[in-house]
Amino acid sequence: MEALDHIGTVRDDVDPATAREILVYSYYRDAEMRGSNLLYRLLRVLEDAESQVNLSEHLADETRHAWLWTERIRELGGTPVKIEDGYQVRIGKRAGRPRRPLELLALTVVVEQRALLRYQEHLKRDDVPERTREVLRQVTKDEGWHVDWIRQEGRKLAKEAGTPERFDEALARFRAIDREVFAELEEKERSWFGA
Numbered sequence: 580m581e582a583l584d585h586i587g588t589v590r591d592d593v594d595p596a597t598a599r600e601i602l603v604y605s606y607y608r609d610a611e612m613r614g615s616n617l618l619y620r621l622l623r624v625l626e627d628a629e630s631q632v633n634l635s636e637h638l639a640d641e642t643r644h645a646w647l648w649t650e651r652i653r654e655l656g657g658t659p660v661k662i663e664d665g666y667q668v669r670i671g672k673r674a675g676r677p678r679r680p681l682e683l684l685a686l687t688v689v690v691e692q693r694a695l696l697r698y699q700e701h702l703k704r705d706d707v708p709e710r711t712r713e714v715l716r717q718v719t720k721d722e723g724w725h726v727d728w729i730r731q732e733g734r735k736l737a738k739e740a741g742t743p744e745r746f747d748e749a750l751a752r753f754r755a756i757d758r759e760v761f762a763e764l765e766e767k768e769r770s771w772f773g774a
């Protein structure tokens with residue numbers, strides 16, 4: 580509840596339901612911001628022109644997503660809550676800092692798929708405010724192509740290296756980590772909503 584208390588100290592006129600919304604969107608914003616970091620790392624290792632173009636657009640999308648969540652938080656009268664234990668931080672603690680392009684690509688596919696699933700799941704909930712639905716639809720629209728191009732690139736690199744199975748192995752390893760992390764975050768969210 581620390582983060583909720585934090586919202587309370589920033590704005591004592593925010594009702595608990597709005598504070599929880601601000602907290603959820605702050606986690607989304609944090610995942611988008613820190614997800615951009617993985618793309619900066621890919622920018623350094625994928626030097627071909629097509630990857631550089633794709634990464635530029637991809638990075639512009641992720642920072643826009645972070646801004647859309649920030650705007651949504653401000654509409655609710657809040658400011659982004661500093662998140663120290665979000666999805667990307669937890670993933671980083673377990674997955675370390677992969678350096679090889681193939682591993683970086685596999686990790687990016689896994690975190691992008693998680694973002695897509697999480698947003699799709701949120702859209703299916705009852706009582707989602709229309710403005711939040713709008714943001715969810717906008718961000719979901721981009722996550723699809725992000726997964727596709729990164730996955731294609733990973734498969735291509737693995738095939739070129741003569742070890743096509745290596746990409747799928749890396750995916751499986753990061754998926755196991757992602758499932759653990761996501762279960763922890765779901766548990767956390769349940770504790771805020773008491774459901």
Ligand SMILES: [Fe+2]
Pocket residue numbers: 611640641644694718722
């Ligand atoms: Fe995103």
Ligand SMILES: [Fe+2]
Pocket residue numbers: 641691694721722725
């Ligand atoms: Fe994305």
